[in-house]
Amino acid sequence: MAAYETIYAIVRQIPVGKVATYGQVADLAHMPGRARLVGYALFRVAPNSDIPWHRVINAKGEISESPERYGSDYLQRSLLEAEGIQFTPHGKISLQDYRWIGQALLSQKT
DNA sequence: CTAATGACGTAGA
DNA sequence: ATCTACGCCATTA
Structure with missing residues (x-):
């Protein structure tokens, strides 16, 4: 149990062929500025998980x-x-070409 | 409870 | 463009 679960949820939503930055995920995870937590979370998740950590x-x-x-x-x-x-x-x-635009950001996009 | 850690981000030089 | 320093705070021992 942890706020990390939220991070995992975000990463799992990243479509194939796209990538997201730690800050991007952190923001979508309602944790602006906590990019380090995102990175640390992915470190714990390990490649054994079903989470596409490689897209971050x-x-x-x-x-x-x-x-x-x-x-x-x-x-x-x-x-x-x-x-x-x-x-x-x-x-x-x-x-700028592969950056995944979170749905929450679609509304914010110009 | 305290101490240490950590796939980052941003600002200044 | 590169480099240094600081902050951010959940998780673990």
């Missing part, structure tokens, strides 16, 4: 890396490419 990236449009992930960042990139997401030569993702 940082605000820079890149995949976060951490020595504790044992190279799971490589796996994440592989999964994203499998969904048709392109990576720039710099190893980044075109956020």
